[in-house]
Amino acid sequence: xxxxxxxxxxxxxxxxxxxxxxxxDVSFQIERGETLGIVGESGSGKSVTCYSIMGLLPQPxxxxxxxxxxxxxxxxxxxxxxELNKYRGLRxxxxxxxxxxxxxxxxxIEDQLIEPLLIHEKIARAAARRRALEMLxxxxxxxxxxxxxxxxxxxxxxxxxxxxxAMALITKPDLxxxxxxxxxxxxxxxxQILDLMKKMREELGMAILLVSHDLGVxxxxxxxxxxxxxxxxxxxxxxxxLFRDTKHPYTRALQKSIPALQVKGRELYTIAGAPPDxxxxxxxxxxxxxxxxxxxxxxxxxxxxxxxxxxxxxxxLRVQKEKLPL
Amino acid sequence: MMPAxxxxxxxxxxxxxxxxxxxxxxxxxxxxxxxxxxxxxxAALSLVCxxxxxxxxxxxxFSYEQQNLALGPVPPNRAHWLGTDPLGRDLLxxxxxxxxxxxxxxxxxTGVSLFIGVIYGAVSGFAGGKVxxxxxxxxxILYALPFxxxxxxxMVFFGQYIILLFVAIGAVQWLTMxxxxxxxxxxxxxxxxxxxxxxxxxxxxxxxxxxILPNLLGPIIVYATLTVPEVMLLEAFLSFLGLGVxxxxxxxxxxxxxxxxxxxxxxxxxxxxAVAMALTLFSLNFLGDGLRDALDVRGSKD
Numbered sequence: 115x116x117x118x119x120x121x122x123x124x125x126x127x128x129x130x131x132x133x134x135x136x137x138x139d140v141s142f143q144i145e146r147g148e149t150l151g152i153v154g155e156s157g158s159g160k161s162v163t164c165y166s167i168m169g170l171l172p173q174p175x176x177x178x179x180x181x182x183x184x185x186x187x188x189x190x191x192x193x194x195x196x197e198l199n200k201y202r203g204l205r206x207x208x209x210x211x212x213x214x215x216x217x218x219x220x221x222x223i224e225d226q227l228i229e230p231l232l233i234h235e236k237i238a239r240a241a242a243r244r245r246a247l248e249m250l251x252x253x254x255x256x257x258x259x260x261x262x263x264x265x266x267x268x269x270x271x272x273x274x275x276x277x278x279x280a281m282a283l284i285t286k287p288d289l290x291x292x293x294x295x296x297x298x299x300x301x302x303x304x305x306q307i308l309d310l311m312k313k314m315r316e317e318l319g320m321a322i323l324l325v326s327h328d329l330g331v332x333x334x335x336x337x338x339x340x341x342x343x344x345x346x347x348x349x350x351x352x353x354x355x356l357f358r359d360t361k362h363p364y365t366r367a368l369q370k371s372i373p374a375l376q377v378k379g380r381e382l383y384t385i386a387g388a389p390p391d392x393x394x395x396x397x398x399x400x401x402x403x404x405x406x407x408x409x410x411x412x413x414x415x416x417x418x419x420x421x422x423x424x425x426x427x428x429x430x431l432r433v434q435k436e437k438l439p440l
Numbered sequence: 441m442m443p444a445x446x447x448x449x450x451x452x453x454x455x456x457x458x459x460x461x462x463x464x465x466x467x468x469x470x471x472x473x474x475x476x477x478x479x480x481x482x483a484a485l486s487l488v489c490x491x492x493x494x495x496x497x498x499x500x501x502f503s504y505e506q507q508n509l510a511l512g513p514v515p516p517n518r519a520h521w522l523g524t525d526p527l528g529r530d531l532l533x534x535x536x537x538x539x540x541x542x543x544x545x546x547x548x549x550t551g552v553s554l555f556i557g558v559i560y561g562a563v564s565g566f567a568g569g570k571v572x573x574x575x576x577x578x579x580x581i582l583y584a585l586p587f588x589x590x591x592x593x594x595m596v597f598f599g600q601y602i603i604l605l606f607v608a609i610g611a612v613q614w615l616t617m618x619x620x621x622x623x624x625x626x627x628x629x630x631x632x633x634x635x636x637x638x639x640x641x642x643x644x645x646x647x648x649x650x651x652i653l654p655n656l657l658g659p660i661i662v663y664a665t666l667t668v669p670e671v672m673l674l675e676a677f678l679s680f681l682g683l684g685v686x687x688x689x690x691x692x693x694x695x696x697x698x699x700x701x702x703x704x705x706x707x708x709x710x711x712x713x714a715v716a717m718a719l720t721l722f723s724l725n726f727l728g729d730g731l732r733d734a735l736d737v738r739g740s741k742d
Binding site: 168169170174195198199200201202203204207208210211212215216217218219220221229230233234265267278281 | 569631632633635636637638639640641642643644646650651654655657737
C-alpha cells in the first residue's frame with residue numbers, strides 16, 4: 115500500500131471575480147521512502163496541492179471541492195483540524211519556500227525547534243533540547259550549543275533552511291512535503307540543501323514530496339516526477355523515462371526552455387503565449403493554445419492521464435492516440 | 441528537574457552574546473540614554489508621590505488639606521517651597537498627593553485597557569470572518585456611545601468611587617487598542633511562519649498567544665505609553681465636571697484646571713502642577729520609544 119494516495123483532488127478559490135479552479139482532478143501516489151517531484155510553472159497548482167494535503171488551504175476563499183488524500187489508510191481531507199494536528203508536524207512535515215520568513219522572528223531557534231516535540235510527544239524540555247542539539251548538528255549547523263540560543267535574524271538564508279529542515283524532521287516523520295525549498299536560495303546553497311535532504315531521507319527512510327519549478331532540481335533527486343499545468347497532471351513517469359522518453363509536448367517544451375541546453379549565442383527557447391485563465395477554463399487540453407503539436411480535437415475532447423508506456427502516464431490526446439515524435 | 445548537562449550548557453552559553461530575550465532587551469535599553477532618563481524620572485516621581493504622607497509629615501511640614509485662610513495665596517518661599525493656594529494649602533503637598541491619583545489612574549486605566557483591548561483585538565483578528573465582523577461592530581457601537589453620559593450613568597448607579605474612574609476610563613480606552621491589535625494580528629496571520637506553525641500541528645490558541653502576540657509587543661507598548669497621558673487628561677476632564685476626584689482630594693488635572701483659572705494673579709499655581717505632568721508625559725514617551733526598540737529583537741545589530 116502506498117504511503118500517500120491522492121485521488122481526484124479538486125481545489126478552487128472562490129473570489130469576487132469568480133471561481134478559480136486551481137487544482138482539477140489530480141491523482142498520484144507516494145511509496146514509503148520514495149521521492150516524488152512535482153514540477154510546473156507558477157500557478158499550475160503545485161503548491162495548492164500540497165497545501166490541500168496539509169489542511170493549510172485558507173478557507174475561505176479556498177475550498178476543497180472533492181477527492182481524497184489517503185495517508186496510511188486515513189483520508190486527511192476528511193479530518194477535522196484537531197485530528198489533522200495529530201499528523202501535521204508528527205508524521206507529515208512541511209518546509210516552505212522562503213526560509214527568511216518561515217521562522218518566527220521573536221522566538222529563539224531552540225523554542226521553535228523543540229515545539230513539535232513538546233506538543234506531539236510526551237517529552238521533558240531537557241530531553242527535547244538534547245534532540246534539538248543533535249538535529250542541528252545533523253543538518254550541518256556548526257556549534258549548535260551556541261547557535262540554538264540565537265534568533266532567526268542571526269542566521270543566513272541557507273542556515274535558516276537547515277533549521278527549518280531540522281524542525282520538520284525532529285519528530286522523524288514518514289513524509290516530508292517540501293514546497294520549493296531551494297527557490298529562494300543561492301545556487302551553491304541550493305545544492306547543499308538538496309544534498310542534505312537526500313542524506314536525511316536515507317537516514318530516516320522517509321518519503322519526500324518535492325515541489326519545484328526547476329527541472330534540474332527534480333532531475334537530481336526525485337525517483338518519479340509529475341508535471342502539472344493549469345491545475346492538471348500532464349505527465350507522470352520515473353525520472354529517467356521522463357527525460358529520455360518524453361510523452362507530452364509540454365514536458366518537451368519545458369526541457370527545451372532550460373538555458374544550459376542551448377547552443378551559445380542562440381536565442382533562448384520560450385513557450386509562446388501565457389498560461390490559461392483558470393477563471394474561465396476552456397474545454398479540452400489546457401495546453402492546446404500554446405502547443406506546437408496541436409490538432410483540431412485537442413481543444414474539444416476531455417483529457418485525462420493514461421498509461422502510454424509502462425509506469426508512464428501522459429494526458430496528451432495525440433500521444434494517447436498515435437505515435438507522436440516529440 | 442533540570443539535569444546537570446543542560447545547566448552546564450546554560451552557563452556555557454550565557455557568557456556569549458546570545459543572552460535571554462529580557463537580558464538582551466535590558467541591554468539595549470541601557471544603551472538608550474533618553475529612555476533611561478525617562479525610566480528614572482517616572483520611577484523617581486512615582487516614588488516621591490508614593491512617599492507623600494511621610495514627606496508631608498517630616499519634610500514639608502504641611503498636609504495637603506491643612507488650610508490657612510489668614511495666609512491666603514503666597515508665592516514660593518522658604519516655608520512653602522511651591523507656594524500656597526487661595527485657601528492657604530501647601531502646593532507641594534497637593535502636587536504630591538495629586539500625583540498619587542494621576543499616576544494611579546494613568547497606569548491602572550491603561551492596564552485595564554491593555555488587558556481587554558489586546559485579548560479582544562487578538563481574538564477578533566485571528567478568528568476573522570463572521571466572529572471578527574460581530575466583535576468589531578460591537579466596538580463601533582461602543583465607540584458611538586457618548587463617553588460623558590456613560591460615566592455619569594456609572595456614577596449615578598454605583599456612586600462616586602475612584603475605582604469607578606478606572607473602570608470608566610479603561611472601558612473606553614480599550615476600544616482603540618482592540619482595533620490596533622486586530623489590524624496587526626490580521627497582518628501577521630498572513631505571514632509564512634504562521635503557516636509553518638500550523639503545518640507543525642499547533643493548536644490555534646498556541647499560535648495566537650505564542651507566535652503572534654510577541655510580534656505585537658512594539659505597537660502595543662507604543663500605544664500604551666500614548667494612552668497614559670490621554671487617560672490622565674481624561675481624569676482631569678472628569679474631575680472638572682465634578683465626576684472624578686472629590687475635594688479636598690486632588691489630582692494634577694484638577695490642580696492645573698484651578699491654576700489655569702488664576703494664572704494671571706497666582707501663576708505658580710499653574711506652573712508647578714503643569715511641570716510635573718509634562719515631565720511625566722515626556723518621560724513616558726521616551727521610555728515607550730526605548731522599550732519598543734529594546735524589545736525588537738530584529739533591531740539589534742550586534
